[in-house]
Amino acid sequence: MLLCDLPLSNSGIIAEILPECKGPQRNRLLDLGFTPGARVIAEMRSPSGEPTAYRIKNTLIAIRREQAAMIRLQDTELSE
Numbered sequence: 001m002l003l004c005d006l007p008l009s010n011s012g013i014i015a016e017i018l019p020e021c022k023g024p025q026r027n028r029l030l031d032l033g034f035t036p037g038a039r040v041i042a043e044m045r046s047p048s049g050e051p052t053a054y055r056i057k058n059t060l061i062a063i064r065r066e067q068a069a070m071i072r073l074q075d076t077e078l079s080e
Contacts, residue, residue: 001076003040003054004068011041015074025067033057034071 006012014036017029033056034040041055051062 001073002069003034003042003071003073004052004065006040006042006068006073006076008042008045008052010076011039012073012076014038014040015072018070018072021070025070029063029067029071032061032063033059040071040073 001012003012003014014034016036017026017034021029038056043053043055043060045052046062049065051064052068053060053062054068055061
C-alpha cells in the first residue's frame with residue numbers, strides 16, 4: 001500500500017521511498033522523518049482533499065498526494 005492510500009486515523013510502517021523519488025524531493029522526505037521503519041498515522045486532510053497531515057515521530061507533517069504516492073508501506077493497521 002502507498003501512503004497516499006492510507007485512510008484517515010489508520011497507521012502503517014514505512015517500507016521505502018520509491019526509487020523514482022530522487023534528488024531534493026527524496027532528501028526532503030527523509031529529512032522530515034519519512035524513513036524506513038518509522039510508523040506514520042494519517043491524521044487529517046484539508047477540505048480540498050490535499051494536502052494530508054501525517055503524524056510521524058511525534059510531529060504532524062502535511063505533504064501532497066504526489067509526494068505520499070512515493071512512499072510504500074510494509075504494514076498497515078486499519079481501524080474499523
